[in-house]
Amino acid sequence: MGMLLATSALGQSVDASYSLYGTPGLLEMPTAESAPRDTLAGSLSYTDGFARATLTFQLTDRLSTSFRYANVDVFQDLPDDSEREVERGFDLRYRLNNEGDYLPAVAVGLRDFLTPGRFQSEYIVASKSFGDRLIVTAGVGWGALGTRDGFENPLGGDFVERPIYDPAEPDGQLASDQWFRGDAAVFGGLEYQINDRWGVKAEYSTNAYPVAAGNVAITSDSPYNYGLTYRPRDGVQLGLSYLYGNQVGLSGTFTLNPNERPNGSGLDQAPAPVKVRGADARAAQTWDRDALPEAALTQALAGILKLEGITLTGLSLTDRTARIRYVNNRYRSQAQAAGRVARMATQVLPPSIEAFILEPQRNGVPLAAITIARSDLERFENRAGGTDALLSRSDFGDAGIRAELNAPNNESPAFAWGLGPYFRINPFTSDGSADIDLGLSLRGVYRIRPNLVLSGSIGQSLLEPEDDPDGEERTPDIQNVRSDGGRYGNDGVPVLETLTLSHFSRPGTDLYGRVTVGYLERMFGGVSTELLWKPVESPLGVGIELNQVAQRDSDMRFGFEEYDYDITTGHISAYYDFGNGYHTQLDVGRYLAGDWGATLSVDREFENGWVIGAYVTQTDLDYEDFGNGSYNKGVQVTIPQDFLSGQPTRSTYNTTFRTRVGDGGARLGVSDRLYGVIRDAHRGDLTDTWGRFWR
Numbered sequence: 001m002g003m004l005l006a007t008s009a010l011g012q013s014v015d016a017s018y019s020l021y022g023t024p025g026l027l028e029m030p031t032a033e034s035a036p037r038d039t040l041a042g043s044l045s046y047t048d049g050f051a052r053a054t055l056t057f058q059l060t061d062r063l064s065t066s067f068r069y070a071n072v073d074v075f076q077d078l079p080d081d082s083e084r085e086v087e088r089g090f091d092l093r094y095r096l097n098n099e100g101d102y103l104p105a106v107a108v109g110l111r112d113f114l115t116p117g118r119f120q121s122e123y124i125v126a127s128k129s130f131g132d133r134l135i136v137t138a139g140v141g142w143g144a145l146g147t148r149d150g151f152e153n154p155l156g157g158d159f160v161e162r163p164i165y166d167p168a169e170p171d172g173q174l175a176s177d178q179w180f181r182g183d184a185a186v187f188g189g190l191e192y193q194i195n196d197r198w199g200v201k202a203e204y205s206t207n208a209y210p211v212a213a214g215n216v217a218i219t220s221d222s223p224y225n226y227g228l229t230y231r232p233r234d235g236v237q238l239g240l241s242y243l244y245g246n247q248v249g250l251s252g253t254f255t256l257n258p259n260e261r262p263n264g265s266g267l268d269q270a271p272a273p274v275k276v277r278g279a280d281a282r283a284a285q286t287w288d289r290d291a292l293p294e295a296a297l298t299q300a301l302a303g304i305l306k307l308e309g310i311t312l313t314g315l316s317l318t319d320r321t322a323r324i325r326y327v328n329n330r331y332r333s334q335a336q337a338a339g340r341v342a343r344m345a346t347q348v349l350p351p352s353i354e355a356f357i358l359e360p361q362r363n364g365v366p367l368a369a370i371t372i373a374r375s376d377l378e379r380f381e382n383r384a385g386g387t388d389a390l391l392s393r394s395d396f397g398d399a400g401i402r403a404e405l406n407a408p409n410n411e412s413p414a415f416a417w418g419l420g421p422y423f424r425i426n427p428f429t430s431d432g433s434a435d436i437d438l439g440l441s442l443r444g445v446y447r448i449r450p451n452l453v454l455s456g457s458i459g460q461s462l463l464e465p466e467d468d469p470d471g472e473e474r475t476p477d478i479q480n481v482r483s484d485g486g487r488y489g490n491d492g493v494p495v496l497e498t499l500t501l502s503h504f505s506r507p508g509t510d511l512y513g514r515v516t517v518g519y520l521e522r523m524f525g526g527v528s529t530e531l532l533w534k535p536v537e538s539p540l541g542v543g544i545e546l547n548q549v550a551q552r553d554s555d556m557r558f559g560f561e562e563y564d565y566d567i568t569t570g571h572i573s574a575y576y577d578f579g580n581g582y583h584t585q586l587d588v589g590r591y592l593a594g595d596w597g598a599t600l601s602v603d604r605e606f607e608n609g610w611v612i613g614a615y616v617t618q619t620d621l622d623y624e625d626f627g628n629g630s631y632n633k634g635v636q637v638t639i640p641q642d643f644l645s646g647q648p649t650r651s652t653y654n655t656t657f658r659t660r661v662g663d664g665g666a667r668l669g670v671s672d673r674l675y676g677v678i679r680d681a682h683r684g685d686l687t688d689t690w691g692r693f694w695r
Helices: 279-283 294-307 334-348 374-380 386-393 641-645 674-681 683-688
Strands: 040-047 050-058 063-075 082-095 105-111 121-130 134-143 184-193 198-204 224-233 236-243 247-256 310-317 321-328 355-362 369-373 395-397 415-426 435-449 452-461 495-508 511-519 524-533 540-551 566-579 582-590 596-605 611-619 631-640 652-658
Touching: 050 631, 294 310, 294 334, 310 334, 321 334, 334 355, 334 369, 334 374, 334 683, 355 374, 355 674, 369 374, 374 386, 511 674, 524 674, 540 674, 566 674, 566 683, 631 641, 674 683
Parallel strands: 321 355
Antiparallel strands: 040 050, 040 247, 050 063, 063 082, 082 105, 105 121, 121 134, 134 184, 184 198, 198 224, 224 236, 236 247, 310 321, 355 369, 369 395, 415 435, 435 452, 452 495, 495 511, 511 524, 524 540, 540 566, 566 582, 582 596, 596 611, 611 631, 631 652
């Protein structure tokens, strides 16, 4: 029973707590408590034969979602034969109201709601605080929460009977036909906070863990569970519990909120101030090109921008306007990079220049044009409300043509390389095992031209090679495009992870293009093409990707003969920015195994660079062929390195928690897809992070 150190939505000061299932609750029973919005909680719990790891995110003030991975003993041949199995599940919970002076907070929840399973249950729960230390909870549960002292479903009609869960059937079927059906049961409990560090819990559990083949191998001798909690520090909660009348449990929950940086607003060096012009200088309509040659100004601006980790790639000057094209190598926020460029421009460029047109560039293509009045920079730099005022007076549009820009004499190296460790873990393979790899990766990038990039990586695992599974056909009716992933690079020698040549272009207004050829990922090589339409000021983008690829040999060298498999795959994609950091993406098309379907992704991106999202993929494959389930789902988390270190950098840590890695719904893993390349320089993202313009 991990506890979350945060202020709940209830009318008291006792911190919201998490149950052994990693969701707001007592021990195994839920409560109506909520964590503060945007809180991310990772929970671990263990009892004999039952280990759980849960990631829970508070999406809004009232809505939370959880992804769980459980390793549990399951009854086989009764009475005492059991076998360890893997369970994955998603939860969804919504708090209907805040607690009032007399009314409790009420929440409705779905546990393991996407697939029928051993833990699937639904509930309605109410929680009421008494004073600052005591919370009392009572609720009604269905499914697993209705297996002890149940009574006929009060909803009546079709809700009286609940379809019987058959553990022999593959999962992957949406379980809506079971929601709130079957017997119901009343659960309850209380939580008392002794002091700031110590607390106690007690509950009456309505999960009886029935003894039957296919059920969890837990013998529940008592419905009463008890727990002790301890908070050694902020964001950490440890728990000791006595469960089922016969077991001891251990747990811990670790929480953080992406809105609360450990280094405050960051450890960035203070930017140069805006150089304010005098009245006579602001009135000037031209400048002396003999005294200030454009070539000299270009080199001067390039030099001071280099100190900021920004590469000037082009400059065009008129009497009143400066077009500045640059590459942001340092700052996660393009708004912050634009602010640094604008400040430096006031230090160098002639006083008669009033308009700065800033054009961020990446992979050799311009991403946008941000037009800012120099007088606005001078007026709003140190004024309350100046950030919003500057945003409202700035213009955003497509970048101009390259031919009008003068390039500086940059000394930036065309070749860059790096050697570092890697760690890959995927605990959600289709057979329930965990794939873990640790090693070194040598990466190199050579920019033949700014928009023509040769890149590659070589990896060397430091772990002992596993036995070759001899081409086991995990999904015999379709190509093993992902389920054979454990065989790749399993020889104990260096392997070629990627080797690609990529060309990026701007074929027209609001259009972006990419062509990538080579060894695109660990398992496939070939040609990948992409075209994206995305106006700078529009929240909507539409793209099309077409790939012709072949499956690589498992030794990850240069061959394609082992599998003798090639396929044309691709998707039409729609992207939409809802504002305030909410983004959606819908991909419809053909996947690597030849199946047709769609993937829907929803992401929440924070101003400080954190991204937490979820996705689901459904294709036309039968669930027997899909790879243990007829659809895939997962949670994606991106943590910017500057959030942890405080030092400005564009590097991030990325991980995806998948329910499985099967052959159905598998998409090509090509890098630098266009929407991710351009998005942070367009109006939506710039608006979301504009608060960093003056940093």
